[in-house]
Amino acid sequence: xxxxxxxxxxxxxxxxxxxxxxxxxxxxxxxxxxxxxxxxxxxxxxxxxxxxxxxxxxxxxxxxxxxxxxxxxxxxxxxxxxxxxxxxxxxxxxxxxxxxxxxxxxxxxxxxxxxxxxxxxxxxxxxxxxxxxxxxxxxxxxxxxxxxxxxxxxxxxxxxxxxxxxxxxxxxxxxxxxxxxxxxxxxxxxxxxxxxxxxxxxxxxxxxxxxxxxxxxxxxxxxxxxxxxxxxxxxxxxxxxxxxxxxxxxxxxxxxxxxxxxxxxxxxxxxxxxxxxxxxxxxxxxxxxxx
Numbered sequence: 001x002x003x004x005x006x007x008x009x010x011x012x013x014x015x016x017x018x019x020x021x022x023x024x025x026x027x028x029x030x031x032x033x034x035x036x037x038x039x040x041x042x043x044x045x046x047x048x049x050x051x052x053x054x055x056x057x058x059x060x061x062x063x064x065x066x067x068x069x070x071x072x073x074x075x076x077x078x079x080x081x082x083x084x085x086x087x088x089x090x091x092x093x094x095x096x097x098x099x100x101x102x103x104x105x106x107x108x109x110x111x112x113x114x115x116x117x118x119x120x121x122x123x124x125x126x127x128x129x130x131x132x133x134x135x136x137x138x139x140x141x142x143x144x145x146x147x148x149x150x151x152x153x154x155x156x157x158x159x160x161x162x163x164x165x166x167x168x169x170x171x172x173x174x175x176x177x178x179x180x181x182x183x184x185x186x187x188x189x190x191x192x193x194x195x196x197x198x199x200x201x202x203x204x205x206x207x208x209x210x211x212x213x214x215x216x217x218x219x220x221x222x223x224x225x226x227x228x229x230x231x232x233x234x235x236x237x238x239x240x241x242x243x244x245x246x247x248x249x250x251x252x253x254x255x256x257x258x259x260x261x262x263x264x265x266x267x268x269x270x271x272x273x274x275x276x277x278x279x280x281x282x283x284x285x286x287x288x289x290x291x
Contacts, residue, residue: 041100056261111140162267183212204243
């Protein structure tokens with residue numbers, strides 16, 4: 001059942017049910033359509049008018065508590081990848097498996113602004129500190145995402161992060177990211193640190209951390225479009241596609257889904273410090289350009 005949040009002459013926003021436990025904000029605007037899950041504070045979709053969808057979402061995505069949603073922009077925070085301390089383990093943090101508070105939706109002529117928040121203390125044994133995170137999203141002809149990370153404790157805290165964006169493409173074999181060709185990287189598959197090398201396509205299995213924070217364009221030669229991503233206070237890029245063999249063992253990737261997306265993630269894969277009682281900001285701006 002849809003429940004209207006707000007609407008005007010420029011568009012509308014409504015709460016919809018993804019499942020018995022998951023709700024999302026469905027956005028219809030004169031410049032775009034979009035969808036955001038409150039579970040995970042998770043952008044599921046954004047499609048500017050006259051364009052193909054920008055974000056990929058698996059047809060087999062799970063909308064159950066305790067599971068991350070496959071596709072869109074999962075928020076890997078307050079750590080990226082595996083993290084452990086003794087026998088305590090966690091993967092990709094807890095933000096993507098937490099229910100976020102909807103604080104505000106504002107529909108303007110050129111965009112829809114959405115504010116979500118997550119706060120607490122002792123959310124995880126690996127990160128017990130008091131915190132508050134505000135996520136500001138703007139959906140229009142372009143997309144903006146900001147995370148305002150506040151450390152409410154009396155000690156400094158460390159975090160890693162990734163805006164784990166799944167981008168819809170014609171095929172990974174048609175895609176390049178020229179910016180990354182000049183960057184050194186860590187290959188997570190071979191566990192080797194590598195000098196800059198030419199990447200001819202984005203066909204998986206591919207899992208690399210590139211040491212570069214410049215504006216990057218995911219170029220799709222078949223669709224003749226580029227997805228331009230401008231990072232904010234993110235020091236690395238993560239480039240990932242699981243490839244056929246791995247994807248076939250992923251229950252939440254529909255058959256052939258690995259051929260429909262490339263993940264290019266603005267990330268901080270090395271520990272970042274937030275001083276006591278202070279706030280830091282990370283984010284990204286995305287736009288579609290013609291090639």
